[in-house]
Amino acid sequence: MKAAQFSRFGGPEVLEIVELPDPHPGPGQVRIVVHAAGINASEWKIRKGMLSFGAGLPQTTGRDVAGVVDEVGEGVTDVTVGDRVFGISDDGAGAAEFALLTFRAIIPPALGFVDAAGLPCALETATRSLDQLKVGAGGTLFINGATGGIGGTAVQLAVARGARVIGAAGPANQNYLSLLGAEPVTYGEGMVERVRALAPDGVDAAVDVAGNGILPQLIELAGGAENVVTLADFEGSEKHGVHFSNGFADGHAFHSLGQVGELIEAGRFWLPVDRTFPLEEIAEAHRLSERGRVRGRLVLVIN
CATH class of the missing domain: 3.90.180.10 (Medium-chain alcohol dehydrogenases, catalytic domain)
Incomplete structure (x- = not known):
């Protein structure tokens, strides 16, 4: 072959x-x-x-x-x-x-x-991170890097669970992020303040998909390192006590493959x-x- x-x-x-x-x-x-x-x-x-x-x-x-x-x-x-x-x-x-x-x-x-x-990989990774943070109805989740394959998947799965989602993306992707169901904010200086303008008391959990060195800010927003998962910043996770989610070490979430069809057929995931x-x-x-x-x-x- x-x-x-x-x-x-x-x-x-x-x-x-x-x-x-x-x-x-x-x-x-x-x-x-x-x-x-x-x-x-x-x-x-x-x-x-x-x-x-x-x-x-x-x-x-x-x-x-x-x-x-x-x-x-x-x-x-x-x-x-x-x-x-x-x-x-x-x-x-x-x-x-x-x-x-x-x-x-x-x-x-x-x-x-x-x-x-x-x-497949986007579904498994996003589902695993949401499960580890126990994201569910009534909670507020912040996603750093919300418009790529994993980030966009995490947004939609969290919304389907009943969570409020705030997502960070570049200026060109703000409207796209809104279409996925998140409240968009831009990266860069002042991002924490922009998130707090939407959620004055901070968020319940945060997922770092981008790995752009902002774990301290995510810890501040989520009220502690235990409420943050990173998928992309291994060195930062060790430095700041944040869990680095790894399917090889944490156990996989491939059950998500058989569950997404219902959301797709209902027009709630793409x-x-x-x-x-x-x-x-x-x-x-x-x-x-x-x-x-x-x-x-x-x-x-x-x-």
């Missing part, structure tokens, strides 16, 4: 399309013909050598996938050959013609493959796709993801 791979750490130019053996599912796994694969920030960080999960070189890439089941492993009863599914590539090799999935769900009828491929690319242009997709300021998701179209 064709797959994206890198044999050394570095910039997007280290990515290449190679031929690899076709994978086959083991117990509990399914194989899908990949129709689309999402791009996540963790992938370019791994490619650059900024993150390591013990894998050697060469490495494949790609976690979020959507496609059609064409093989099922022993013990699989939730899906069958021919089903449209989305989920997480077990070996981080979703940017390929085939992928193996343990964590998966049926694609909601309202979604195509491209839209579904943008969801995650826009900013741009699509063929597999052969994965380097450009990584380049844009690394540059930041993407509204929604970047997705590879494969089959």
